[in-house]
Amino acid sequence: MNTRAIANFFQVASLLLLLVAVAMLAAVVTMHFAIHGAEVQVPALMGMTVADALSETAGMGLNLDVDNRYYSGDVAAGHILSQSPAAGTVVRREWHVRVAESLGPQKVDVPDTVGVDERVASLELRRAGLEVGEIAHLPYKAAAEGTVLAQDPPAHAQGIEQPSVNLLVAAPDDETPDGYVMPDFAGWPISSANAALAKAGIRTGPPQLVDVPVAAMGNGDAPLRAPAKPGSVLSQSPAAGSRIDQSTIVHFTVVK
Numbered sequence: 001m002n003t004r005a006i007a008n009f010f011q012v013a014s015l016l017l018l019l020v021a022v023a024m025l026a027a028v029v030t031m032h033f034a035i036h037g038a039e040v041q042v043p044a045l046m047g048m049t050v051a052d053a054l055s056e057t058a059g060m061g062l063n064l065d066v067d068n069r070y071y072s073g074d075v076a077a078g079h080i081l082s083q084s085p086a087a088g089t090v091v092r093r094e095w096h097v098r099v100a101e102s103l104g105p106q107k108v109d110v111p112d113t114v115g116v117d118e119r120v121a122s123l124e125l126r127r128a129g130l131e132v133g134e135i136a137h138l139p140y141k142a143a144a145e146g147t148v149l150a151q152d153p154p155a156h157a158q159g160i161e162q163p164s165v166n167l168l169v170a171a172p173d174d175e176t177p178d179g180y181v182m183p184d185f186a187g188w189p190i191s192s193a194n195a196a197l198a199k200a201g202i203r204t205g206p207p208q209l210v211d212v213p214v215a216a217m218g219n220g221d222a223p224l225r226a227p228a229k230p231g232s233v234l235s236q237s238p239a240a241g242s243r244i245d246q247s248t249i250v251h252f253t254v255v256k
Contacts, residue, residue: 042097044087045080050101053080061093068100070161077104103163110165112155113148118169121148125165133164134243136179137171138200145172150181152241166243182250184240185233190254193233201246207254210234230255 040060045053050066057064075081081100085091108129113121122132133152140149150168153160168181180200185193194204212234235253238244 038093039090040093040095042083042085042087042089042091042095045083045097045099046087047075048080049078050080050099051078053099057097062091063094063096065096065098066101067098069103069163070100071104071106071163072102073105075102075104077102106158106160108163110151110153110155110157110160113151113165113167114155116148117144118146118148118167121151121167129163131164133162133166134179135167135169136181136243137169138180139173140170141173143170145170150183150241152181152243154241157241179243179245182236182238182240182242182244185236185252186240188233189229190231190233190252193236193252197250202244203246203249205249205251207252209254209256212255 040062042062043056043060045056045064048056050064054064070081072081079102081102083097083099085095085097110130111121111124111128113124116124118135125132138149140147143149147170148167149170152166166181168179180202183196185196188196190207197204232255233252234255237251238248244250
């Protein structure tokens, strides 16, 4: 092979290598734009109306899910209270952004459903604009099956967080309970409160003993109050109306 032929061969080879390098660079650039072109920053949605947030996220190729609704005295009804992921987070298009919607200040009065049938209770709650939350069942001979034994939050409660009410419902005596609503043990002898919880398989921690001074005699029109008896329950944790199960440990504050 003469010198000219060798030179031509290297020229062709160099050109081919250049073309391959250009093609690889183009592929890398195309892949970069394909990947990053599918990414967007999550917008700041807090404070926006749900309708505006839907429009904003849809225009960016994101999906908006309203996961929860809460009462709020600070954020107007229909506006967004919180979001996840946070504003500024980089996500791929079609990502689901979850938000909580404000219901505004609590205006509904929580009905008293204790003692009525579960279906009637559900209707009363829905008429009041509330939802039925968790329903726990407790074997209980003293009430007909399906009767509501307790509710959380209690009737006429103020400052509730969500528009839902949990119910404790009487079940047949041979049914295994799946949870309980914490009774109000205030004023009970600690021994009776412990016994009632032990019967349901709920454990109690050591009580906290406190001194309670004897109340002074009433003055003027002030009503007289009976003094707290030693050994009686002053307070409890969890609070009355809370949902508990056999993994819960209940703590009492008791008069010394």
